[in-house]
Amino acid sequence: MASSALVVGANGFVGSHIARELVRSGCTVTGMGMPMPVDLLSDLRGTVLMVQGSAEIASEVEAALDAGKADVVVWSAGHNANASGLMATGESEPSKALAVNATGLFNVLNAAQKRGIRRAVITGSLVVFGPASGYPEQLVAESAPPRPTTGYGLSKAMGEQVAQYFRDRFDMDVTTFRLAVVFGPGRWYGGVVSILARLLQEAAPGNTTQCEVPYEPFDLVHVKDVASAVRLAVQSSRRLAPLYHLNSLTTTYPKLARAIEQQVPGYRIDCTPSPAPLVYPLMNFDLIRKDLGYQPQFNVSSAIADLIAHGR
Numbered sequence: 001m002a003s004s005a006l007v008v009g010a011n012g013f014v015g016s017h018i019a020r021e022l023v024r025s026g027c028t029v030t031g032m033g034m035p036m037p038v039d040l041l042s043d044l045r046g047t048v049l050m051v052q053g054s055a056e057i058a059s060e061v062e063a064a065l066d067a068g069k070a071d072v073v074v075w076s077a078g079h080n081a082n083a084s085g086l087m088a089t090g091e092s093e094p095s096k097a098l099a100v101n102a103t104g105l106f107n108v109l110n111a112a113q114k115r116g117i118r119r120a121v122i123t124g125s126l127v128v129f130g131p132a133s134g135y136p137e138q139l140v141a142e143s144a145p146p147r148p149t150t151g152y153g154l155s156k157a158m159g160e161q162v163a164q165y166f167r168d169r170f171d172m173d174v175t176t177f178r179l180a181v182v183f184g185p186g187r188w189y190g191g192v193v194s195i196l197a198r199l200l201q202e203a204a205p206g207n208t209t210q211c212e213v214p215y216e217p218f219d220l221v222h223v224k225d226v227a228s229a230v231r232l233a234v235q236s237s238r239r240l241a242p243l244y245h246l247n248s249l250t251t252t253y254p255k256l257a258r259a260i261e262q263q264v265p266g267y268r269i270d271c272t273p274s275p276a277p278l279v280y281p282l283m284n285f286d287l288i289r290k291d292l293g294y295q296p297q298f299n300v301s302s303a304i305a306d307l308i309a310h311g312r
Helices: 013-024 058-068 086-092 094-114 151-170 194-201 223-235 253-263 286-292 300-309
Strands: 004-008 028-033 049-052 072-075 119-125 173-179 181-183 208-213 218-222 243-246 249-251 268-273
Touching (some): 004 094, 013 072, 028 058, 049 058, 072 094, 072 223, 086 151, 119 151, 151 173, 181 223, 208 253, 218 300, 223 243, 223 286, 243 286, 249 253, 249 300, 253 268
Parallel strands (some): 004 072, 028 049, 119 173, 208 268
8 A cells, every 4th residue: 555645736626636635545645746827735735745847857757756755656737728728728739738648647657667666546538539429339448449539638548558558568557547527626727617617606596597508418527536536546455457437427517507506596597409519438437446446426416516615
């Protein structure tokens, strides 16, 4: 069981929740990252050693690993140049996304391997898949082939190849979590769930909001469930699979709208259907439950309640 972890991207949206969960479990955490427009680690100041550095610079990765004497590394970094989100940034600056998610990840795993660190947990994404129309299965398993059609998806697919390289060449216990769309408190940027953020922002008794939304079902994962799953992987005594699919729930925007209305009586959301720019296949999540005993904490109702409780 790991006692010390380096969390790359610890001051980001997902990384800050992972750092917090690992600290609660008794793990010593060192964080590495670049300056952020928001401070998501203020409650861990003095508890988490934060080392400023870029994963793209090998010497800075090595310095962060040496500062914390980690015995496991967690990758939660990404290229998010502004508040538009990872997908939009990956489209506008694909070479930068590749530099972070492939070269940066290589630097982290390479430095870890040289220091005898055997385990690494990587937060990947469902964006490695192409449109749902290219997958005949009702639910795609981890063995389904990546077919990315976005710059961000390509960068995450290449990151999976980097991880597999270290498994094959050095027998490192590296696993990648293909995350569903991540939401939850502390998400400071827009992107795929910006519609949900607007519906919550306008939620007040007596208000009526009009919204055009895709009606297709999609997978969502609450950021606290991501942190819980990463903790389980960090602490597991078994060898991990190369890939795990991870979600909290499968839902639609109309179902989310109804859940918000239930939490805010007197608030009305009128949804009309609009075409989705890209519909991803729904994923099968049996493996992570079987291997790690993972169970999501959130359903649609409790997830919306949590968002409202944390200021939406």
